[in-house]
Amino acid sequence: MKLVLQSIGAGVVITALLTFVAFVVNTRAVSCVFVWQACLVQTVIHTPDNPIHEASPIDLFAFAFGILLGVPIYSLAAYALLARGRRRHS
Numbered sequence: 001m002k003l004v005l006q007s008i009g010a011g012v013v014i015t016a017l018l019t020f021v022a023f024v025v026n027t028r029a030v031s032c033v034f035v036w037q038a039c040l041v042q043t044v045i046h047t048p049d050n051p052i053h054e055a056s057p058i059d060l061f062a063f064a065f066g067i068l069l070g071v072p073i074y075s076l077a078a079y080a081l082l083a084r085g086r087r088r089h090s
Contacts, residue, residue, distance in 0.1 A: 003082055010082075011075030019067055037073060038066025 022034035032039035045062040 007079035010078035011071045014074040015070035037069045041066035
């Protein structure tokens, strides 16, 4: 249980840090490197009337949903790394 909580905490921290860096950077291309999952969701939920993915409610929702997807993605990665490290040191 402790490993799961540590993994979730790591996922939240990693997502928050990458999101912060993405907002500090001024270009969309570089931001999409740090919040790739949000840009991917925006690409999948594409609105033809807004080709640059900015400011429409559906694009903002897609971006926010993509940011939130970072938590389980990075939590799973952290769990795998922590479990592997724990097995190695046992």
